[in-house]
Amino acid sequence: MIVIFMKTDYLAIDVGGTNIKYGILDHSGILLFNDKVPSNCHCLDEFYQILDKIIRLNLKRIKGIAVSVPGKVDVRTGTVYFGGALPFLNGATIKKILENKYHILVGVENDGKSAALAELWLRITK
Template sequence: MDVYLIFDMGGTSVKYACGDEEGCLKDTGSFPTPSDGLEAMLDEMRRVFDSVKEKITGIALSSPGAVDPVKGIVGGISAIPYIHEIPLTERISRRLDGLPVTIENDGNCSALGELWKGAAAGKRNIVSVVCGSGIGGSIVINGTVC
């Protein structure tokens, strides 16, 4: 079974876990969101990756901002200014042994997680609000993020 290293990037901290396709999470933890730029963030991600890399087949990112999952770029603004308008997934992939990296907006990730395994399991239409260092959210209609 494939195992992914998941990073949930927030303005205060970055949470992480190893997760499989069944939604089982292991090796959970967090580190403070680096304030001194992307290289410090990549160094922390590499530190986590090195502790679990023998079982990882890909990387999943939950990111604040206007995420373009196809291009792997975060637009707009967020509490992590240095992740915007750069080829973020490409940079992370290069630092983490070339593994594939997927990215999605954190509000969308939250809504999809609730639909899959959480309080909204079995529902088709929900509104999800995320409150942390910033405020975000997602609307799901007929099982699809709008």
């Protein structure tokens, strides 16, 4: 018998100046798991190393990644400008880097807008 596991969940990552919080959500937005790691990074290489650890732990079960970051974000390209508390994020092409590395759909949005969009989505779906 062959068992096929379908990737049905999503990884949400919230990048902050103190911690990088992350969780696994199902298609209904129910939080299945969450954790956090210190965001004690000072450059893009360190930042991507932290994201890599989080993503690799969850890659087998997810079909998409949502990343919320401080600063202005071009959501079409997933590029961050003026990284707020994390100035090294300025110019970071998070969407492109993660999609090319993991071959999975990635969305990047400003952290404040992410929270507002999540609230709106929850109100509409309930």
